[in-house]
Amino acid sequence: MARSLRWAALGLGAVLVVAGCSTSGAAKVEQDPKAPLELWTRTKPGGDGEKGMKKLAAAFEAKTGQKVEVTAIFDDFETKLSQRAAQKDLPDIVMNDSAQLGSMVSEGIVREVDPAAVPGTDQLIETALASARAGDGKLYGIPYSAQASALLIRKDWRQKTGLPAPKTLDQFVALAKAFTTQDPDGNGKNDTFGLAVPGSTKRGYASWYFSNFLWAAGGEFIAKQPDGKYKPAMSTPESVAATKWFRDLACTSKVVQPGAATMDTPPTNETFEAGKTGMYVVGPYLMPRFDKSLGKDKYEVVPMPPGAKDSTVLAEGGSVYMMAGSANEAAQNSFAAFVISVEGQKVGMEGEAAFNVQLPVNKAVDVTTVRKDPRWKVYADVYRDHGRYSPTIPNWTPVRQATADTINALIADCGLDVPAELTKLDGKLAETLKQQGIDAS
CATH class of the missing domain: 3.40.190.10 (Periplasmic binding protein-like II)
Structure with a gap:
């Protein structure tokens, strides 16, 4: 997938640099609304996490017609992502831990998110949404799953x-x-x-x-x-x-x-x-x-x-990161919106093991409507009332x-x-x- 980016080496990683732009603002790439999305998810290949993400991607494709190619990576995830950054060929979407926000922003490999461009952002639990804001107060990801202890x-x-x-x-x-x-x-x-x-x-x-x-x-x-x-x-x-x-x-x-x-x-x-x-x-x-x-x-x-x-x-979770240099930013936004929608959240929670949404982050989604086990409500209540993410x-x-x-x-x-x-x-x-x-x- 062609991407027109300019890079400079800094320390051990590759950092995006664009004249006249912030470190997270890539030079505009020629957009192709039909370009498939390449999605990386941090989970074991062949495992329940990969199966769940493919199910989520299939539901999105059925709804929108937009193709998503899912790749599951667990070992050396950050190293492989840095390699793709050095090759000027980042995936379009990365599903990664919310705790990785600071590092990914510092490396300049994610773009800033306009909440208005992702319908449903206003329906997110504020604790979750705050986990996707960097120290500058700007949004650099869309949280889609949460958990608490x-x-x-x-x-x-x-x-x-x-x-x-x-x-x-x-x-x-x-x-x-x-x-x-x-x-x-x-x-x-x-x-x-x-x-x-x-x-x-x-x-x-x-x-x-x-x-x-x-x-x-x-x-x-x-x-x-x-x-x-x-x-x-x-x-x-x-x-x-x-x-x-x-x-x-x-x-x-x-x-x-x-x-x-x-x-x-x-x-x-x-x-x-x-x-x-x-x-x-x-x-x-x-x-x-x-x-x-x-x-x-x-x-x-x-x-x-x-x-x-x-x-x-401790609260943790996963975020949809929209990587810099994508040729299909509209589809990036659309995928994030689907994942946090009521439909997407429920698809992500389905199944006993192959689920990608631990606890919903959409205020309108009650975990007990999908998971009848009352123990899940204990976790959901703890997250909403007492969960705290690590500092960003x-x-x-x-x-x-x-x-x-x-x-x-x-x-x-x-x-x-x-x-x-x-x-x-x-x-x-x-x-x-x-x-x-x-x-x-």
């Missing part, structure tokens, strides 16, 4: 202990201790633990998981200032208290599974379904899997109990990675001093913010 509990274990589903953090810890010490599976062995924790540094998992506890306690990784810039915030009293509390789960109460500091999500998932851990803070995407491996009757889904400040939990900065990855390295070290080595380590971390975060030009110091 809730608490999965082994219901059969909890009933055996006689304890209630936790509504406070004290009850949360009490239940975790009971799962660890009272042999809830009845096998006569001391081999169960209260909480599943993916505490690995890989892809920043320790930070990703900890955010559910940090924000609810009033802490921050980085704190936004009135001028829109940021200060490191991991050594504030609120963040220190949250970190100590979380660290104590592993070091004092010892309710976290052994080896948590080396585990990313796949082995952590296995501890829950194999009956080694009794609670897990995670999104709705694992329910189909656990329903098969454990059975619906074995576990329950409840909101996380509030922290010292509120009940904020030029590159969130180094912030997440640095904080993950420190949280991981603290749960792996119980002898480390928490305030001292968090002060060191803030020094690293200050440098990261400075490098990105968003430091307020």
Whole structure:
């Protein structure tokens, strides 16, 4: 697909540069309203995610006549996208994590979105729409799917202990201790633990998981200032208290599974379904899997109990990114509008496993009209009332990675001093913010 773009190398990536335009504004390419759309989706080839996206694309084609060619990529997604950028031949649409917004805008590979050109944008949940706005306040994507964290509990274990589903953090810890010490599976062995924790540094998992506890306690990784810039915030009293509390789960109460500091999500998932851990803070995407491996009757889904400040939990999702240099911008807009429409949202949610819309982002769509399981409503309510996305900065990855390295070290080595380590971390975060030009110091 021909694209007339001019590029310049910057660091390790290719960045679009257009004289007289913003970094996200590509020089106008000759438009062809019949040109097919090339769509990349970040999911495993041949898996349920690819099947679901192809189903969504087929529904769009049936409605509009516009062809969409779907390519599923999971491994080295960003590297392959950078390669296509260097070749001046980006796909037209990229379906990617909302957390990638800052990086993609900084690289200049996405174009700014005019909300008026995408019908239905005004029907999006504001929390979701805000996740697609960059630091300049402009829209660079259209969110189409969301998720938030809730608490999965082994219901059969909890009933055996006689304890209630936790509504406070004290009850949360009490239940975790009971799962660890009272042999809830009845096998006569001391081999169960209260909480599943993916505490690995890989892809920043320790930070990703900890955010559910940090924000609810009033802490921050980085704190936004009135001028829109940021200060490191991991050594504030609120963040220190949250970190100590979380660290104590592993070091004092010892309710976290052994080896948590080396585990990313796949082995952590296995501890829950194999009956080694009794609670897990995670999104709705694992329910189909656990329903098969454990059975619906074995576990329950409840909101996380509030922290010292509120009940904020991590929200995530996917966005439709309209890549710069497309020869069919009208079709880009049309596809995004379809995906967020009532029809498109429902198509995306259909099926037990092959779904591309976790929770709807359109205000007019009730998840229970498609998914009759009331557990999905728990997740939808948590998202709407308590979900929070990671800050939209030029590159969130180094912030997440640095904080993950420190949280991981603290749960792996119980002898480390928490305030001292968090002060060191803030020094690293200050440098990261400075490098990105968003430091307020």
